[in-house]
Amino acid sequence: MRIERVTPDSVGLILQLVSAYQRFYQAEPDEQRNRKHFSLVLGDPALSVGFVALDDNAAPVGFATLYFPLSSVTPGAHCLLNDLYVIRAKRGRGTGRALIDRCRQYAYEAGYAILQWQTEQSNTEAQWLYDRMGAKQSRWYSYSLRTAPAAADDTEEIQ
Numbered sequence: 001m002r003i004e005r006v007t008p009d010s011v012g013l014i015l016q017l018v019s020a021y022q023r024f025y026q027a028e029p030d031e032q033r034n035r036k037h038f039s040l041v042l043g044d045p046a047l048s049v050g051f052v053a054l055d056d057n058a059a060p061v062g063f064a065t066l067y068f069p070l071s072s073v074t075p076g077a078h079c080l081l082n083d084l085y086v087i088r089a090k091r092g093r094g095t096g097r098a099l100i101d102r103c104r105q106y107a108y109e110a111g112y113a114i115l116q117w118q119t120e121q122s123n124t125e126a127q128w129l130y131d132r133m134g135a136k137q138s139r140w141y142s143y144s145l146r147t148a149p150a151a152a153d154d155t156e157e158i159q
Contacts, residue, residue: 063084
């Protein structure tokens with residue numbers, strides 16, 4: 001297995017993985033939208049950096065993307081591991097760890113002190129990996145709020 005940086009020219013390598021990742025989180029994939037989004041953000045390293053895990057046959061088996069939000073609490077940019085996905089057949093074999101390690105290396109070399117991420121509470125398989133790697137669970141809660149005016153009965157959970 002090897003980890004490579006994703007560029008706008010190689011974004012096609014991750015599109016099927018992105019769709020599987022979106023389905024995992026009950027989101028509806030749209031390949032055209034995904035291609036446009038990832039080609040745009042991965043073309044500007046100030047916005048995002050992506051990595052793909054390739055197996056010994058050069059088939060993509062996982063991907064990760066980093067984004068760099070700003071903070072007022074600790075001024076400056078942060079390194080956010082926004083997406084991490086490994087196909088089921090390759091889980092538990094070091095692919096997720098290798099992707100996180102590569103993201104961590106990139107963050108360190110780029111001058112970021114901390115690599116942060118979130119996962120769904122029910123994703124215990126991923127949490128097991130994060131705990132084994134020595135990652136610490138944050139004391140922060142995540143909230144989401146729709147920007148459109150809500151109907152009185154709008155209780156649908158936001159992804």
